[in-house]
Amino acid sequence: MSSRERWGTRVGLVLAMAGNAVGLGNFLRFPAQAAQNGGGSFLIPYLVSFLLMGIPLLWVEWAIGRHGGQFGHHSAPGMFDRLGKYRWLKYVGVFGLFTNLTVAAYYCYIESWTLSYVWHSATGTFKDVAAGEFFPRYLGMQEDSVLAVPREAVFWFLLTLGLNVWILSHGLQKGIEIAAKIGMPLLLLFGAILAIRGLTLGTHDPGVVQSPLEGLNFVWQPQPAGLLDPTTWLAAAGQIFFTLSVGMGSIHCYAAYLKREQDIALNAASAGWMNEFVEVILGGSILIPIATAYLGLQAVQAATAGGSGFALGFLALPSLFNQWGWFAPFAGALWFGLLFFAGITSSLAMGQPILAFLQDEFGYKRTRAAFTFGAATLVLGFVCVWLYPGGSFDEFDFWSGTFSLVVFALGEIIIFGWIFGMERGWAEITRGADIQVPTLIRPVIKYVTPVFILVVFVGALIKPVGRWGAAVRSVFTGEGWPLAPDSVIGRVLHVGDPEYSWFDAQGNFTNDFVQDATRGLLLLVFLGCAFLVWKAWRLKARVIL
Amino acid sequence: MTGSAWIMLLGTWAVIGFFTGKFFLRVLRSPVRSDEPGQQ
Numbered sequence: 163m164s165s166r167e168r169w170g171t172r173v174g175l176v177l178a179m180a181g182n183a184v185g186l187g188n189f190l191r192f193p194a195q196a197a198q199n200g201g202g203s204f205l206i207p208y209l210v211s212f213l214l215m216g217i218p219l220l221w222v223e224w225a226i227g228r229h230g231g232q233f234g235h236h237s238a239p240g241m242f243d244r245l246g247k248y249r250w251l252k253y254v255g256v257f258g259l260f261t262n263l264t265v266a267a268y269y270c271y272i273e274s275w276t277l278s279y280v281w282h283s284a285t286g287t288f289k290d291v292a293a294g295e296f297f298p299r300y301l302g303m304q305e306d307s308v309l310a311v312p313r314e315a316v317f318w319f320l321l322t323l324g325l326n327v328w329i330l331s332h333g334l335q336k337g338i339e340i341a342a343k344i345g346m347p348l349l350l351l352f353g354a355i356l357a358i359r360g361l362t363l364g365t366h367d368p369g370v371v372q373s374p375l376e377g378l379n380f381v382w383q384p385q386p387a388g389l390l391d392p393t394t395w396l397a398a399a400g401q402i403f404f405t406l407s408v409g410m411g412s413i414h415c416y417a418a419y420l421k422r423e424q425d426i427a428l429n430a431a432s433a434g435w436m437n438e439f440v441e442v443i444l445g446g447s448i449l450i451p452i453a454t455a456y457l458g459l460q461a462v463q464a465a466t467a468g469g470s471g472f473a474l475g476f477l478a479l480p481s482l483f484n485q486w487g488w489f490a491p492f493a494g495a496l497w498f499g500l501l502f503f504a505g506i507t508s509s510l511a512m513g514q515p516i517l518a519f520l521q522d523e524f525g526y527k528r529t530r531a532a533f534t535f536g537a538a539t540l541v542l543g544f545v546c547v548w549l550y551p552g553g554s555f556d557e558f559d560f561w562s563g564t565f566s567l568v569v570f571a572l573g574e575i576i577i578f579g580w581i582f583g584m585e586r587g588w589a590e591i592t593r594g595a596d597i598q599v600p601t602l603i604r605p606v607i608k609y610v611t612p613v614f615i616l617v618v619f620v621g622a623l624i625k626p627v628g629r630w631g632a633a634v635r636s637v638f639t640g641e642g643w644p645l646a647p648d649s650v651i652g653r654v655l656h657v658g659d660p661e662y663s664w665f666d667a668q669g670n671f672t673n674d675f676v677q678d679a680t681r682g683l684l685l686l687v688f689l690g691c692a693f694l695v696w697k698a699w700r701l702k703a704r705v706i707l
Numbered sequence: 708m709t710g711s712a713w714i715m716l717l718g719t720w721a722v723i724g725f726f727t728g729k730f731f732l733r734v735l736r737s738p739v740r741s742d743e744p745g746q747q
Contacts, residue, residue, distance in 0.1 A: 176734050202715030209722070375708045382712040428737070432730035439727040443720055596737050597730075 167334045168419055172429070174339035179416055179433035180440075181342045181507025183407045184349065186272060188441040189501060190475045192401060193450045194466035197381045199397040200388025205442070207389070207398035212438065215399060215614040218607045219408040219571060220434050221599070222578045224426040225590040227417030236418040236518035238411040239695045242574075246581040252695055254577065257570035258411020259519055259691040263535075264562035264684060265410070266326075266512035267542035268555055273505035274315070274322035275300075275476065276498045283480060283494025293480035303551045311548055319547055320540075326506065327536035330513045331529045334419055338510050345503035352500035353444035356493065359486075360452040369485035370455045377454025377462060381446050392630040396621040397469070403618060404564070405441055406434060409571030412511040415518055427595035440504075448497075449474055456482045475501070513539075523698035545683060552676030561684050565650060568622060572615045579608040625649035 169175040196204040230241025238258025242251045278300070282288060287296065302312030329337045363374050388394040407413065417426060453474045454462045465474050475497075483493040513535050520531040546555045578587050588604050626633030627644040637643055645651060647658035656662045656674070664675035708716075 172734055172737075176731070202712055202719075205715060205719050209719070378716070379708040379712045382716045383709055384711050384715050425737075428730060428733060431726075432734045435723065435727040435730050438723050442723050596733065 168421075170335035170339050174335070174343055175416070175420075176429055176432050176436070177346045178338055178342035178507070178511070179413065179429065180436040181346050181503075182412055182416065182511035183405065183433060183437035183508075184346070184440045184504050185269075185405070185407070185508040186276075186501055186504055187401075187405055188437070188445040188504060189353075189449060190471040191469070192405065192441045192445045193381050194471040194474075195397055195401050195469050196446065197450060197463075197466055198469050200385045200391070200394045201380070202382045202384030203386055203388040204394060204398055205382075207395045208402060211395075211399040211402040211614070212434075214606060215611050216402045216406050216408070217431065217434055218603055218611045219575065219615075220406060220413065220430040221427065221591050221603070222575060222587070222607060222611075223408060223413040224417040224430045225587065226574065226578060227414035228420045228422070228424070228426055229590050230414065231418030231420060232422050234522060236415055236522055237515045238414055239519065239698070240522060241414055241418065242577065243699075245577055248581070251577065251581070252699065253692055254570070254573045255411070256688065256692045256695055257409075257566055257573070258414065258515060259695075260688045261410050261562055261566045261570060262412060262512040262515045263538060263691070264542060264558055264566075264687055266509055266516075266535075266539050268546040268558040268563070269505065269509050269512065270323050270326060270539060271315075271319055271543055271546050271550075271555070273502060273509055274318040276502040276505055277322050278314070278318040279476070279480060279498040280495050280502060283483070283498055284491050286491055288480040288494065289484055289490070294477045296480075297477050301550050312550075315547055316544075319543060322506075323536055323540055323543065326509055326513055326539075327532050329506075329510055330517055330535065331532035333528055334514075338514060341510060342507055345507050349500045349503040349507075350440070350444070352496040352503075353440070353448065356452075356496055356500070357444055357447040359489075359493070360448055360455070363452070363455045367455075367485070368487075369482075371458050372454055374451035374455040376459050377451035378447065380454065380459060380462065381450055392621075396618065396630070399614060399618050400621075403567065403571070403615075406437060407508065407511065409567035409569075409574070410512070411515050411570070415515040416511065418518070423594040425594045425596040427591060427599050428597045431597065449479065452482065453478055456485060519694075519698075523694075523702075542683075542687065545680065549676050549680065552671075553673045554676050554680040557677050557680035558684070560648070560653065561681065565622065568615065568619045572612065572619055575607070575612045575615060579612065584608050623650045625652070 169178075196208070226241050226245065227236075230236070230244055233240065233244050235241050235244065238255030239252040240255070241258075242255035245251055282296070300312065300315055302315065329341050331337065332340075361374050361378070363370050365371075365373060403409065420426065449471045450462055450466070453465070457465075457478065462474065465471075465478070479497060480494050483490045483497070486493050513532070516535045516538070517526075517528065517531040520526040520534055521528060526534065542558075546558055549555075584604055584607065587607065591603075592599050624643065625646045625648065627646045633644050645655075645657050647653070649657075652658065659674065662674050663672055664678070666672050
């Protein structure tokens, strides 16, 4: 049974938790978000959000996890069931299964791209083929039909998924912990090598058109006006939210393998700050400075205008490394290697809650649970791989990887502060603590953090086109609220899609069909997880009777 | 890079570096109790 499993070492636990938080977004999303939302000024709301929302949420999730673990529950439904007397609490925990399962499906797919790119970088593919041409071909985006199968992408996806299942089947100490102890130091080493090489590029180096420090300046130049713009604050709070992997159920799961008196306060703080180190210091010093050196600041500004460095990371950087001569294959392998380690330490953390649920609630053996997780992820992930060109991937990312996280975090912070109660909650956080948790955190958890998350939630719900200030002004000028197509309501109502239809003029399926079908699938998965929770508790009730 | 960008960068790096180092060193150095991981 999983309840007998424990972490082997404290360092292993902290590295695994930090690895859970450190993901591709640390290197691809953070620098672009910072640059597009006030530069150096972004860091002020970013750090405020980290202290008022990030750290309190980390402590709450560790506390819920360790508390649930004492009752033999290592996944969210059982943990939430133990937070109060209400039967519905366990169904809030369904989010902790749904999110991990569905995010793992598409996350393993991105992870497989990084593994594939390690191979292609090391073997010199990008010397002959521009990365910008390679990427759409690799994903099958140049096929005539949105239903075409990209064979190479499928191969790497299967390999990556197999690796995840193999590691998970070895358990906590011999699987996840070893992966974190290898992956995290290598990630830091690879990141440091690339950052130093990138920042020391000079205009005398071949191909360099601008100093990389101009790129660094782009990320860090403070724009004080940004501090008064709600867009900057929402972007900063959103970035903190997603970078820490809160609202998923994976932190709860890892913490559940601690004993009742073991510290969570110091461990959580250490893992959280380590994530910030990787994100701000390493993440901010690689992608944009190197891309600026070879492409120039204007091109980089254009490429990151949407707040993501994804295009630079996958479409530009592999070819730019060609300028580094004999070091080019190594540089590509280091860049995608660090992305791979960032990815796999996160995807393992998504798999473990599913394994734990099957082990705790249905009595599965670890290997069987790992293969069940692998099979479920394969089916869901294949939908992502197959229907990527039709927009399926974006639907997974939005509803599972963004919306559900905020809903779950909002639910858990309210349940923890108001149903479980701050008396018990505070005792849970501070028991066995190796650092003194500031008493100020207590009212922050009860009042400030829920409001913070609520603001992020409402912000996602009604996100406008352009800046928030301009949107508010347009209401007063009678033009109405300019709802963004990528807001929650905008997506539900298909805002910005006047030709919405499931079929085109020739009767073929359109992207609209693929997107709606994906939403239907995700809803079915959520209901399926809820059904399993209902069934597990029904079985328990029978056993007790 | 401008002076204000350098100030923001170095200030933020110092804060993050300080707390990351402080907490992780404490994890490494803190006495392992009999019920801590590693003593199973």
